[in-house]
Amino acid sequence: MKLVVLTGIPGSGSTTVLNKALEEVDYLHLNYGDIMTEIAVEKGLVENRDELRKLPAETQKEIQKDAGIRIKEKSETENVIVDTHCTISTPSGFLPGLPKWVLEGLNPDSFILIEAYPEEIAFRRSNDESRQRDAESAEEIQLHQEMNRAASMAYATLTGATVKIVYNHDDELDSTVAGLVEFLK
Secondary structure, eight states, rough: OOEEEEOTTTSSSSHHHHHTTTTTOOOOOHHHHHHHOOOOHTTTOOSGGGGGHHHHHHHHHHHHHHHHHHHHHHTSOOOOOEEOOEEEETEEEESSSSHHHHHHHHHHHHHEEEOOOOHHHHHHHHHTTTSSOOOOHHHHHHHHHHHHHHHHHHHHHHHHHEEEEEOOOOOOOHHHHHHHHHHEE
């Protein structure tokens, strides 16, 4: 069984590409934040996902670690693809989406980064009325993608996983999905 982590910065189209690919491959799709919420609710710590960030940092770390272990356990009986953030851009700088304590329990086989040109991402974000996003320049978007690349290679060094970059350019969704499906098979 395979355990794959799929990630892309907001506007890269990672969710769209993943949902289309899942129509063609047999993988259990898990969202890391959803698993964290499930664990926190079971422990009586929160009632919903929005309350997670209000928990003490040490409690959040423990929940992150438990989520990695739970996901790894699911991957022992079926192929699993985890949708999560590789890095998180904050006003204080970039945070790792998968710190060491998460990687130790998760131990994935592969990381897949969904990328697009910064201008494409900026345009997609500006037309997405379902979200309220901070405006970022093409240079800031490019930096975030570069940080994802660097972080994913560091994660791969710690786990022995591979790193695959899949490009999701405008008007190329079908070929992007086909490439992802081929990799996942």
